[in-house]
Amino acid sequence: MAYYRRVGDVPPKRHTAHRDGEGRLYREELMGEEGFSSASSLLYHRGVPSALVDSTIWEIPDVATTPNHPLRHRHLRLHELFPKDTWASTDVVTGRRLILGNADVRLSYAVCTADSPLYRNATGDEIVYIESGEATVETIFGALHARQGDYVILPTSTTHRWLPKGEGPLRAYIIEATGHIAPPKRYLSRYGQFLEHAPYCERDLHGPTDVLQATGTDVEVLVKHRTSRGLAGTRMVYAEHPFDVVGWDGCLYPFTFNVHDFEPITGRVHQPPPVHQVFEGNNFVVCNFVPRKVDYHPQSIPVPYYHSNVDSDEIMFYCGGNYEARRGSGIGQGSVSVHPGGYAHGPQPLAYERSIGVEFFDELAVMVDTFRPLELGEGGQACEDPAYAWTWAGRHA
Structure with a gap:
């Protein structure tokens, strides 16, 4: 964060005595990143x-x-992990x-x-x-x-x-x-x-x-x-x-951002995932796919082309609407698809041609792309759909 914010009671000058109404001194705490060389805030306790x-x-x-x-490729059904009685x-x-x-x-x-x-x-x-x-x-x-x-x-x-x-x-x-x-x-x-x-x-x-x-x-x-x-x-x-804490100010603090406040970037032909990026971290990015008008060229194919992410794993969490590219594969609300670097993935065969002429996608998904391979945690192993990897060929394991 690089946006200054001030909340509560803080003194006019940092690192100076700040007291309550009875003269008791508040304790100043610096919370900062990367030593003393990046974003920080001062809190008064x-x-x-x-x-x-x-x-x-x-x-x-x-x-x-x-x-x-x-x-x-793997399909994880997260809604299976927590029965109602838990x-x-x-x-x-x-x-x-x-x-x-x-x-x-x-x-x-x-x-x-x-x-x-x-x-x-x-x-x-x-x-x-x-x-x-x-x-x-x-x-x-x-x-x-x-x-x-x-x-x-x-x-x-x-x-x-x-x-x-x-x-x-x-x-x-x-x-x-x-x-x-x-x-x-x-x-x-x-x-x-x-x-x-x-x-x-x-x-x-x-x-x-x-x-x-x-x-x-x-x-x-x-x-x-x-x-x-x-x-x-x-x-x-x-x-x-x-x-x-009685007050704080600075550029480091928690905040919320709603996915529906993200304004999608679109074009005449299919736009690559970086236009959907919302955050980045060390060796990974976060993107969101929101409801949007899609490609304007009369012969455009709005669903993604088949692609090999040779340097990254692509993890998609499907959390609303109907993700057009994977319709028919078993993907639904609460699904996570794991498409690892190393070989191609893309839309279901029928979805590829079916998307021509479509003007709007009603879909909501959060994607994380990593630049080092991801491994499966215990939760991922517990909710896997073992047939997913073969759905492009129309077969089962």
Whole structure:
């Protein structure tokens, strides 16, 4: 983030004494990326933000992975992972199940109605896409309202918790980076402002508007972090509540962006996936395919041409409408297709010609392309459709 925001009570000059009405000094905390050379914010606490009283092991959800070998296209049916009788005992943090992962990014899924514990991911930024339902996301910066179609962007080490709301369950597709996530550089000026050709802008990003000023003692926070042997978890207990912040300002904070605020870029003939890009991280990109008018040339073929992504794996999460290119393959709401680098994929044979003359696609999908191979997590292995790889040939294994 490069967009300044100020919330709550902050002093006129940074790194100067800031006191409450009774003269008590607030504690200033700098939260910043890349040492002191990138985006940061200054938060003002009533208590001491580093005051720990306990630290014990937290067993994080299973992050073991299995190679995609033998190499094949795969179809994962995420809606099979969480039967209705598990929703009340599942939360977005401890109940998420790993679908796919590598050293750069992990993709997980959760369906839940339970509140999460306080949580901090110290390994990288998180994007949580809300497939359905709604929630309040309480953070050290204040609260966010998350609704269907929202991306919730949580910077590294943002202490937060998820509180689902409403009648239905919260369905959350979680993208965890090992590093930071940002808008594509080609959308931004050299000073960080969205340019006129960008498909979204600052007005579409919604950050906290007020601080929480919570109180409490001996408050537990679950922390995911790195060790020399990989990912691990620690259960930290703080002397005072981390949400005791009275104000903050800066350019680093959580925010939401709704997929329906993305303005699609179209052309006379089929446009390649980079026009759908919404975010980028280290060795991966995030794209969204939204309802849109398609190609204008009278002989255009609106569905994608067959293509071999020789340098990347393509992961598509289908979350609305009817994805024209894969109609007839078994893909539906809640599906994830895994098209690995190394050989071709594309539309169903009948979809290729059927799309000629079509003027509008009513589809919604979130795509993650990675530049290192992805492996299958336990959740991905548990919900695979074994017949998918052979659907282009009209055969079954």
